[in-house]
Amino acid sequence: MAIDRITIRKPDDLHIHLRQGELLQDYAQDVGKWCKRVVPMPNTVPPVITANQMLDYKKVIEEASPGLVVVPVFKIDASLTFDDIKALKKSGAFMGKYYPQGATTNSKGGNTDWKSCFSVFEAMESEGLILSMHGEEPDDPVLLREERYLSRLDELLMNFPKLKVILEHVSTKAGIDKVLSLPSNFAGTITAHHLHYTLDDVIGGSLNSHLFCKPIIKSAEDRQAIRAAAFSGNPKFFYGSDSAPHQKRDKELKGAAGIYSALTAIPTVIEEFESANKLDCLENFLSTYGANFYNLELNQEKITFEKKTWTCPQEIHGVVPMRAGESISWNRAQ
Template sequence: MSILKIRKPDDFHLHLRQGDEMGQYARETAASFARALIMPNTLPPVIDPPGLFSYKAAIEREAPGLEALMAFKLLPNMNPLIVTEMKKAGALIGKLYPAGATTNAEDGISSYEQIRDLLSAMEEAGMVLSIHGEHPEAPVLEREISYLGELEKIIRDFPRLKIVLEHLSCRESISFIEEMPDHIAGTVTTHHLLYTLDDLMGGALKPHLFCKPVVKKEEDRAALAQAVCSGHPKLFYGSDSAPHPKNKKEFSSCSAGAFSATVALPLLAELFEREGALEQLESFTSRIGAEFYGLPLNTSSITLKKESWKVPSLIGGSVPLCAGEMMTWKVMK
């Protein structure tokens, strides 16, 4: 197959940052996605309606054609009344970052016990809880598995709360999601579908593949690929594309985040094709997530063509995933 036309995808996990480069990052996503769920761990974080409105407006002004779905960040002492306010303002999720788990998460949540009232209000309001599921005190490769116990308690204590476990990185998380009720789902990134610790540090160390959760073993990657390529009904796409300026990545203390927006669809098409599952790509990128969130499916479409192109070495000051490499699929304008 040399032409692939699918319903326009959504990216249900995206970092766009702030400042001068945000516009370019947003346009990179707009080239492939109709909607993107914008993560709120900015500085300052998105925690109130004015912050949400202004960030959404700035994004959509910079990237016409991209609908910014908005999120707010859960903080330990937040008033539960914020939930209805944020819902009215259009927030799709409240995002739980365990304290210290990733970029700008120092002010996150140590235990769900800290935010029982908030979670209860979210359950009442039908607001989705989105979780960076890593236990920051655990050894780095076991943080996601270590978080599943906490997640199980949240599910038990808030049985009607819709939850998305973000950026699954290991086999155990897939099994966990499968065992849970239908209102518990997961997102999967491009890089966790394609890379392992061997890519990150088996040869030279590759800072542009460094993200949280870190990529894991081949059996984890293969299990994720197998799950999404077989049309898993509870896993959908969230890129976790997370640009950092080149000098914050190629640095003695390298920030976590893989900037994948530009190459996301070409890489996914290549993977699904290799797995003989191109017919499943559209569900993963354009249907399952929208249905989970109760959003209408996008009506526009996007066309990918088998045409080789070279990934730029720098986009908006950040080094994209696969910088300088050749892609076999290309998103047509």
């Protein structure tokens, strides 16, 4: 029997970019239509490093989209002391995000010396904070950057065996296999665009700059492994959109890296789970496994989705969204 309505706990988006300034309200309200909680990435300008900056950013987002709850996160810097980490934890931090320098948007102030952050990782392990990793070697060939980075996860396990670690936006079969090989304190987030697309969609017929992101979308084999992990019911893998808006002109003229998926990521995920006959695993992927890894209470608010075709706008807030102009078969029930 075909399913045309699904009710689940309202999802958590555990990896999203909401930016700054006037457009933040639009971006926050878009994701608030689909998700109850978000983990907003701290690679702002200036970055979110201190407890006060983290609390200020949380307040701005929650005021912009009433009902949306921010799970606080800070950007890891080698200068952070044990007292700084304690202050961040006391202020509500759940996670610190590690960026290799130059790996993604606003990462020029990222870290160049991996081991210079080991004292920060030690403090985070002691305080029970999660280490979020943008797992790419920025100087390596683009299609190999994630795979070449994975040995660092083994190094983390050796030095900080109790530290919880998330390999964000896993984009390769090698990344999936690595997360599977490690203990239960290692997990990975999966995006809608890595579930849905392959590199051919980005550069096959012609260049689609609006699908350019970091880590870049990869091969059909990589997508197959990512899909298998998402549909598997393994609690190591859960949802994070990595929705990352850039204005249309910046995407088309400057090649800015990021896909704006806040409007369409959840219905795309539902389509993918439906196509695999795995809708029974949907709630765990979107709403349960990530919360459990973060030690968050499960959302009590519910959301219903219905089989009702709609067309994604060609442009919104000056941004070309993922699946612009396409018909999408699932929507929020009215």
